[in-house]
Amino acid sequence: MGSLDFSVVWTNLGFLGNGLALSALLVVVSSVGGMILGGGLAALRLSRHRILRLPAGAYVTVIRSVPLILVLFWFYFMLPLWTGHTIGALPSALIAYVMFEAAFYCEIIRAGVRAVPPGQSMAAAATGLRPWQMMRLVVLPQALVAMEPLLVNQVVILFQDTALVYVVALRDFLTAASVIASRDDRPVELYGFVAVVYFVICLAGSQLAGRRRGEVIQ
Template sequence: MNLDFAQMVPYIPFMLQGIWVTLKFVFFAIILGAILGTLLALCKISHIKILRWLADAYTSVFRGTPLILQLMIIYYAIPQLTGYDIDAFLAAILAFGLNSSAYISEIIRAGIQAVDKGQMEAAHALGIPYRQMMKDIILPQALKNILPALMNEFITLTKESAIVSTIGYLDLMRRAQVVGADLFRNFEPLLFVGVIYWCLVMGLTVIGRMFERRLKKSD
């Protein structure tokens, strides 16, 4: 096998910087996705028909089209219409956050509907306002049921973050491509960042299990 990792050693700090670059936009995308996904889930269970229709239409569009297409539209097509360029970092946050919110909304909706209807009926009987009921009673119970699915979505988002390399954003994948082009050797840098992605995913998996155990102890 024609492998030589020694040539890659001087480039290791450059590639390691990609961890922070990747995690930074993934973190903001997760926050955007979680907030918007929660709002969409509440719209989907709302008694207002137009809100349900809009939330379902949003989910249909973002789940029915490729993520890379959404990223390209935000980064390349929208500036064509508006005349203003979008920073690669902002485009990555918007594309991944908007896409993730569609999936998170379905996860949260399923979690809310899995909560015993008697909880809502009791809250209504006690005169608890809808917003307070959702915040203090329904959503905390739903979170315990959907945490594994949410963590799986976050893990998927972290792995799919490599797609942003297509718009030149210097994440882990893009840095591996830069090093490969400089050395005319692609296997070593790609294998190196592959190990980093695996470590990130394993770290998220451990964190998710810790949260699950903590929630079980609070029952």
């Protein structure tokens, strides 16, 4: 067995950096878009009207029951058929991730809102606040405190899931490492380096989520 040579990592940092940048882009866009869409879905699911609540619930149930890799395939192959135009791998992947993450963020937001004691809403209503003012000024600030650890944890999971974009021919961090490992026949060095980077980033996110969860409990 030959000795390890991590110089292959340093000489290809630019290529690996491009892959990591793509992973970061997927995380940022999917998180922001997923939270926005998930917030809208949560509002529908919390509605008193069945005509609004049931479709939103059906969407969340279906998406959460389907593997992410299958959702990526759906949007990659179906969007061009629906629109009649070539979409491209990156836009279709971003749409797929946003739609997928929205279902999970919806449940996190809904659970956070429902965790606020009903007495808070009753007290706010007694002061004459309108429903939207009550939600914005009283319920959401308290719900956000409860949601924050779960939101951070979901971002960590999303970062791990970005490795699946290889199925639509995108070069994320892991795929970039795979290309170099195959070309230079250095899988141990490349995959070891990737494992360390994933571990450090995910550990930092998990520690942050745990710290925030501890603050909430206190």
